[in-house]
Amino acid sequence: MTYKPVPAGVTPEINLGDSFITTRVDAVVNWGRRNSLWPFPFGTACCAIEFMGVVSSMFDISRFGAELVRFSPRQADLLIIAGTVTYKQAPVLRRIYEQMCEPRWVISAGACATSGGFYDCYCTVPGIDEIIPVDVYIAGCPPRPEAFLEAVVQLQDKIAQESIKEQRTVGV
Numbered sequence: 561m562t563y564k565p566v567p568a569g570v571t572p573e574i575n576l577g578d579s580f581i582t583t584r585v586d587a588v589v590n591w592g593r594r595n596s597l598w599p600f601p602f603g604t605a606c607c608a609i610e611f612m613g614v615v616s617s618m619f620d621i622s623r624f625g626a627e628l629v630r631f632s633p634r635q636a637d638l639l640i641i642a643g644t645v646t647y648k649q650a651p652v653l654r655r656i657y658e659q660m661c662e663p664r665w666v667i668s669a670g671a672c673a674t675s676g677g678f679y680d681c682y683c684t685v686p687g688i689d690e691i692i693p694v695d696v697y698i699a700g701c702p703p704r705p706e707a708f709l710e711a712v713v714q715l716q717d718k719i720a721q722e723s724i725k726e727q728r729t730v731g732v
């Protein structure tokens with residue numbers, strides 16, 4: 561192609577059609593992250609049964625890209641706590657969280673995980689946010705599978721707003 565100098569005062573126009581798009585790195589990375597969540601279910605009681613319904617064909621969490629349930633923290637980035645957590649289990653839960661890939665997110669499912677539920681006793685943790693940070697809470701005893709799906713959508717919205725630069729700075 562021969563170079564033709566553009567005359568002064570004339571804006572050069574090149575028709576590239578739809579051969580490229582422009583976007584932000586945050587938008588692309590967050591798009592990938594929020595649509596490929598790998599959940600690790602920490603199920604200790606009845607709420608875990610509801611989660612089993614969520615991954616079944618009836619409710620089909622794969623519509624949201626989060627169906628690859630993993631039982632190794634190294635292969636998961638979404639920790640779902642479904643059920644009562646006791647102080648004896650607390651160090652185990654903390655260790656699992658720390659072994660997970662970063663960035664990682666946490667959903668607290670149901671009254672027991674979120675607040676200890678009706679277990680007002682010395683052995684029950686009154687909310688897992690005493691042990692690990694929580695991104696989304698699900699109300700209910702038990703929460704319906706639709707509530708789990710709503711929590712996934714809320715988490716996806718939250719991930720879409722995250723900044724890679726800030727994550728690097730803060731180190732979370």
Ligand code: SF4
Pocket residue numbers: 605606607608642643644669670671672673677700701702703
């Ligand atoms: S919130 Fe209700 S359904 Fe869920 S683990 Fe506690 S008692 Fe069971």
